[in-house]
Amino acid sequence: MRTVYILGIETSCDETSAAVVKNGDTVCSNVISSQVDIHTRYGGVVPEVASRKHVEGVTYIVEQALKKARISLEELSAIAVTYGPGLVGSLLIGVAAAKALSFAKGIPLIQVHHIAGHIYANQLVSPLKFPLLALVVSGGHTELVYMEDDGKFQILGQTRDDAVGEAYDKVARAIKLPYPGGPHIDRLAQEGEPSLALPRAWLEPDSYDFSFSGLKSAVINTLHNANQRGEDVPREVMAASFQQAVVEVLVEKTARAVRQYQVKQVVLAGGVAANKGLRQALTDRMKKEKVEFLVPPLSLCTDNAAMIAAAAFTKYKKGKFASLDLNARPVISLEEESV
Ligand code: KG4
């Protein structure tokens, strides 16, 4: 096969990103424009504002990605775009931009599921080996995914309430840290002792599902009770205790799935994969389980278009292209993405 260059476009939340990836595993460019400073003022992503910022930026970001990769539109093999899940107004901007370029230049279009993108970010680090297990932890998702082969997704378990990143952001808000709170809690957790007793939701013994809302409520209750007694809970102690409770459940369930499914590799994916505590705990545990563990560098853990172009390569090889009536899908299961 000749060299395949895929342009990826990602606008599912509050990052406008475009990237060029060669043969599904080599990043030629990965341009990301984050709106986080704008949304921080409101304590979370404001969908209307996010869409408007994507409209303003997407054309320029795509131009920059092509320029940095020193490639012209005509040389592209395909254009890949995140079509869901995410904020519908945000997704629509990326989908419209990708369709317009595809139509104008006659370049094949590929639709990519956002979470498939997060998983395939690992392919930019090292070749994926199947069967593999992916632990997906982001602001909107917490899923343990079994991949028997390239492009095949089976969800073993998922959160029944809050996503991990969501729990991080809510706890951060409770201890008065700015949005997004995940990185702040992670930093503080390195400085404190995990001395507070917080609950772990193991659920049924054979379940791979997760639940984080009880833990979040326990944090809020602990703070409230201390406040009523006129006591102060040091933020780093709360951060460390919360992080330990989250990490313990994620690591235990992943290790159990490794044994049950006899996988060749475990990959970590999603924005919370940037978490130092989680990365370290999984690295140590997977070594004990004698299974290869991959985790993307920080820049490829949070939303970016290189991961979208990497995931699109599998569809490209299988000739799975989208038509020009492609629409944004704010809610869509990962299993539907299997090819
Ligand atoms: O994957 P992502 O960029 O967006 C979604 O698709 O959701 O993930 C964003 C989430 C936010 O909730 C943020 O607080 C969390 O990832 N996050 C972290 C860390 N860095 C980002 N959570 C814990 N520790 C971190 N170091």
Ligand code: ZN
């Ligand atoms: Zn994401």
